[in-house]
Amino acid sequence: MxxxxxxxxxxxxxxxxxxxxxxxxxxxxxxxxxxxxxxxxxxxxxxxxxxxxxxxxxxxxxxxxxxxxxxxxxxxxxxxxxxxxxxxxxxxSIPPERMQAYTTALTNAHSAWLKARKEKEFDQMKTEIQTIIDFLKEFIPYWKKDEATSYDVLLNQYEPELTVEKLDKIFAQVKDGIMDIRATIAEKGTAPRTDFLSRTVTKEQQRTFVTGVAKDLGYDFSRGRLDDTVHPFMLDLNRNDARITTRWDETNFSMATFGVIHEAGHGIYEQSIDPKYDYTPLSTGASMGIHESQSLFNEIIIGSNKQFWQKQFPFFKECTEGTFDDIDVDTFYDSLKETKASLIRIEADSLTYPLHIIIRYEIEKMIFNENVSIYELPKIWNDKYEEYLGIRPENDLEGIVQDVHWSGGSFGYFPSYALGYMYAAQLRHAMSKELDMDTILAGADYSPIKNWLTQHIHQYGASRKPNQLIMDATGEELNPQYLIDYMKSVYYDVYKIDE
Amino acid sequence: MxxxxxxxxxxxxxxxxxxxxxxxxxxxxxxxxxxxxxxxxxxxxxxxxxxxxxxxxxxxxxxxxxxxxxxxxxxxxxxxxxxxxxxxxxxxSIPPERMQAYTTALTNAHSAWLKARKEKEFDQMKTEIQTIIDFLKEFIPYWKKDEATSYDVLLNQYEPELTVEKLDKIFAQVKDGIMDIRATIAEKGTAPRTDFLSRTVTKEQQRTFVTGVAKDLGYDFSRGRLDDTVHPFMLDLNRNDARITTRWDETNFSMATFGVIHEAGHGIYEQSIDPKYDYTPLSTGASMGIHESQSLFNEIIIGSNKQFWQKQFPFFKECTEGTFDDIDVDTFYDSLKETKASLIRIEADSLTYPLHIIIRYEIEKMIFNENVSIYELPKIWNDKYEEYLGIRPENDLEGIVQDVHWSGGSFGYFPSYALGYMYAAQLRHAMSKELDMDTILAGADYSPIKNWLTQHIHQYGASRKPNQLIMDATGEELNPQYLIDYMKSVYYDVYKIDE
Missing domain, CATH: 1.10.287 (Helix Hairpins)
Known part of the structure; x- marks a missing residue:
């Protein structure tokens, strides 16, 4: 050979x-x-x-x-x-006939999930979800190598070398940090004005604005394209064909604006992988978490930067042809960073989002490491939302059946989303030591930011593990404090809190 | 097995x-x-x-x-x-290594064709075309079964059971018929007014009109879609996904109008094949010629019908929002059927089109059955255009290098286009015995026409040979007289000639 x-x-x-x-x-x-x-x-x-x-x-x-x-x-x-x-x-490692049976179980679970959504009742899918859990519990011993717990095995499929031991500490710190910020905001904050966010911006106006921004950020439309879809995604056929999609809402322009900025981050990653990895499984992102760090770097680091909006708001005004003439840039910027507890993960703002993930993480861990009964899950879910976010779902559609992941067998996947936030904030901290991000984002050429990310993350594709990438790029292991500090600075500024 | x-x-x-x-x-x-x-x-x-x-x-x-x-x-x-x-x-039948070499020769010929187009010189591609011809001459003995001549073998790959013997007679009759009509028009005809054909019709106005028409004709958009492209085509992934494409010219609406009507005919064919042929090579058209008969039935039979335009013109006026308010339906109809000699096949009108095909047929036959030298081809081409159409190319881009077919090895393919015309006219004749086409096309429901075509042609997919389909549908073999009679009736009417 x-x-x-x-x-x-x-x-x-x-x-x-x-x-x-x-x-x-x-x-x-x-x-x-x-x-x-x-x-x-x-x-x-x-x-x-x-x-x-x-x-x-x-x-x-x-x-x-x-x-x-x-x-x-x-x-x-x-x-x-x-x-x-x-x-x-x-x-x-899995016997083929068991894998086959599992595939069938996934199909059944997906149908059950659709039914559960329709009926707003977890009961409609609990048998099928139990089957998925049973399969995964059967498979875990086959997959297990050095991992300490069963749930570690699942975590590792999405984020290599991640463990419950590490995540418990990290998520405890993140949760406390966010709860503190939320308490401070509730006590002393002044909420931003947001009424104008629902003003009509046509699809074509939104498209002109957001494709301009995506280009500025470094997404190469000659090696990709933007299409309409129900569930936005980035899909790379190869590094010269990394496509993004979005959906549009004419009375909520910020959805597609941040959606496209987000997907463009995924696309830029794929477009920037070293050509030497072409036609190999290394020509893709290092992990779900690292991929999400790149989309979220665009969405919550650049997209929460005041200088960035100083630069882009005149262009936004031009694209929207007078609709926002009465709004100044500070008012506009603040409106984008409103925070509010919500029941639906994909509608959450960037401060509360990690809490949604932590709730799912804690429940998944209970399922695989503590054998909690499936009958208890809806109540556990609702109790945690009440405890962490102060609101309680009125039905399971607002609660435990909202996401497709579990019916797709993707237990262990959710933490990647939160890792993306933490990686993004840590990369920002490291980048800031070398680049004056504010000045760059206020200017016409964003390429130093993209180039820094390409140099430290993109180029390697999947040839390096997340741990190593983060260590090499930032000089330390994953440290959630950067995210907490960053959230504090952004939200205290928007909510006019002096500390 | x-x-x-x-x-x-x-x-x-x-x-x-x-x-x-x-x-x-x-x-x-x-x-x-x-x-x-x-x-x-x-x-x-x-x-x-x-x-x-x-x-x-x-x-x-x-x-x-x-x-x-x-x-x-x-x-x-x-x-x-x-x-x-x-x-x-x-x-x-072909040795794999020779087939491999042929594939490479095709790639080279395609590059040479692009160069020849750029330089407007057949010389730039003659070596590569000679190579293609040599390959085909080498392959013909492997393919040959009962066919009488070498060129018959090539013809049969696109239209089973077609022969030079049959085509010589048919094309002689068609050529004489068209030449007669053209002479009569030149002598006694009154040319229609066409100045308004270049009025601006926006892409969206054109799209609204032509998708409405395509739907009326029976193209099912829920099992297809319409996209933009440089070279229009229909492509069927399966009978529930038969896609059509077009290109748009805002100062020449008739291009996309007839283009979409044409491609919709191909699409309707694919959408109407019996499901019992799903996932087999029978779930497609019977031949190139039969496929073209369906697109041309839409384009030149329905599209040349006065009642059809009586019905559609008010809708066209509505879509174009006042641009054609000063034009009455008869003037409009006549403008669509102007005929004029032209050098470029794909720009030809429906009367002169078959002459373009006959010229190519005669040259292909000379190449394979009479071993004419490649050096003589440009002159032969130009002489034939002068003889049949009365105009002579000024360079090879207007002449022998205009089409991609030869550099793609598709010798024997061109006659299918003309067969499509003749089949379409013959099907019209047969249909007219059972259906009052004028009344149907003047009304709101075109389905009897589509259903007739489905019953006699579409449903069979490729399970029957062209000969058999035409015989069963019309009661006789291919008879070019129907096309000549039909052209005469359409063009004499438009050119105000009483016979």
Whole structure:
């Protein structure tokens, strides 16, 4: 087995995945709905083929051979080998017939979730969710390597080397920090004016503004595109074709504005990965958490920067053709940073968002490490919302059935979202030592910011682990204090609190 | 080998082709250009896989087994078997290394064609075209079965059972007929007024009109979609996802109007194929010629019908918001049917169009049956344009290098376009015996026309040969007189000629 032969096999799997990517993009953007049954057949066939190849004889042979011939691999070859080995061990360890049964269970759970949403009742899906949990509990021993707890195994599938032990401390600190800020705001804060946020901004006006901003931030439209969809996402077919989507609301322009800024962050990441990783599984983000750090860097670091809005607000005014002539930039800026407890995660503001994640984390941990009964989950959920956010869902649609993740088997995924926030704030802190971000964001050329991120994060793709990237980029391990400090400075400023 | 196993193999090849279809559609509608190298790799890999499967061991085994066990096949299975057998014999007969070399020659010829267009000189591509011709001459003996001449073999790849012997007679009749009509018009005709055809109609106005018309004609937008492209086409991923494209010119609305009507005809065909042929190579048109008969039925039969425009013109006026208030329907109708000799095939009107095809047919026949030298082709081309149309190209871009077909190896393809015209006129004649087309087209419900075409043509997909379809639908073999009579009636009316 030569490296070249190994990389050719890897490339062919990547080519299949790239076709699957386009099929997925098309399903979510433009496919006539009537075509969905045919589409399901095509996707099922190609993804089956991709999976079979990824655990097939060629890959097996390569893994066996290079285990004792590592010296024959180039730098890229070695990184690809490590990644493929990890994926192989994850995929190959489960008996195929159990994996098949699990896939069926996921389909059932998705239908049950839709029903539960409709009925606003967790009861409608609890049997199916229990089945998913049972499958994962069956699979965890197969996946387990050095992890201390069952839930660690799930966490690691989304964020390598993350543990409950670390997260418990980190989330305790984040929770306390946010609760403090919220208490201070409640006691002494002056809420910003927000009435004008619902003024009509046409889709075309929004598009002109936000594509201009995305370009400024470094998203390359000649190597991507922006389409309409119900659930916004970024999907990369390759580094020269990293597409983003959004949805528009003409009486809530901030949704698409921050949505596109967010997805553009994902897109810039993919567009900036070193070409030497083309056609390998390294030509993508390092983890869910690191990917989210890049979208959130755009959305909550740059998007919460006053100088950035000083620069962009005149352009926004121009695009909206007079609609905001009576609003000055400070009033506008403050309105974007209102914070308010809410029941729905995807509608949460950037201060309260991590609390939504922490609630999910605590419940997932109870499920896998403490065997809590499924019957107790809705009450636990509602109690935690009352405790952390001071509000209580009136039904399960406002509560435990709002997210698709659990019915999709994605237990362990939610923490990535909060990691993204913390990474973003920590990267900002490190970047600020080298760059004068305020001056850059007030100016016409944002490229130093993008270049810093490319140099420290993007270029490596998935060839380095999150831990290492953060350590190398910031000089220390994940430290949630940067997020807390940053939130304090932003929200105390908006809510006119002197400390 | 069971029929089910055979059909499963066929289905998997179709699923690959369906993914390839989407990749092609995307390349032509929305892919960022920078992604084209990656796209090329994906398409190359999947099309290689599809080809290998189509001549692979499972297909071979099925063909061998069922050759002596035809009785084990269902009706659909038998039709699929026949189709697969044909394709296999076409694909498998050429030595793979020669096919590979041919593919490379096609790539070179395409580049040479682009250069020849730029330089407006056939010289720039003659070596590469000669290579393509040499390859085809080498392949023809492998493909040849009962055909009388070399060129028959090529014709048959696009229109089964068509021969030079038949076409010579048919085209002679068509040529004489058109030349007569043109002479009469030149002598006695009054040209219609056309100045208002260049009035500005915005893309959105055009879109509103033409999507309304396409819907009336029976194109189902819930099982298709309309996108923008440089070269308009219809592409079917399956019968529930048959997409059409167009390009728009705001000072020439008739281009997109007739373009969309044309492509909708292709789309309606694909949308109306019997579901029993799903996931088989029968779920597509019977031939290029039959496919073109459906698009041209829309474009030149319905689109040249006065009652149709009586019905649609008020809607056109409404869509164009006053731009045509001074034009009455008769003036409008006449303007759409102006005829004028032109050098460029794709800009030709429906009367002169077949002459463009006949010129290409005669030259292709000379190349393959009479071994004419490539050096003589530009002069032959220009002489024929002068003889048949009375105009002579000033350079090769206006002449022999205008079309992509030859550099793509598609010798034998052009006649299909003319067959489409003749089939369409013949189908009109047959339909008129059962339906009062004028009354239907003047009314609100066009479905009887679409249903007639579905009953006689669409539903069969590729399970029947063109000959048989035309014979069953019209009661006779291809008869070009219907086209000549029809052209005479349309153009003499527009040009105010009483006979």
């Amino acid at each position: 030569k490296e070249q032969e190994f990389l050719q096999e890897v490339k062919e799997i990547e080519l299949l995945n790239s076709a699957l990517g386009l099929l997925e993009w098309d399903s979510q953007t433009g496919m006539p709905e009537a075509g969905s049954e045919f589409r399901g057949e095509t996707v099922g066939y190609l993804s089956g083929m991709s999976f079979e190849r990824s655990v097939g004889p060629k890959i097996q042979e390569a893994l066996t051979y290079f285990e004792t011939h590592l010296e024959e691999l180039s730098e890229v070859g070695l990184a690809v080998y490590s990644k493929i080995k990890e994926e192989y061990e994850l995929n190959h | 069971k029929e089910q196993e055979f059909l499963q193999e066929v289905k998997e090849i179709e699923l690959l082709n369906s993914a390839l279809g989407l990749l092609e559609w995307d390349s032509q509608t929305g892919m960022p250009e920078a992604g084209s190298e990656f796209r090329g790799e994906t398409v190359g890999y999947l099309s290689g896989m599809s080809f290998e499967r189509s001549v692979g061991p499972k297909i071979q085994e099925a063909l061998t087994y069922f050759e002596t066990h035809l009785e084990e096949l269902s009706e659909v299975g038998l039709a699929v078997y026949s189709k697969i057998k044909e394709e296999y014999e076409l694909n498998h």
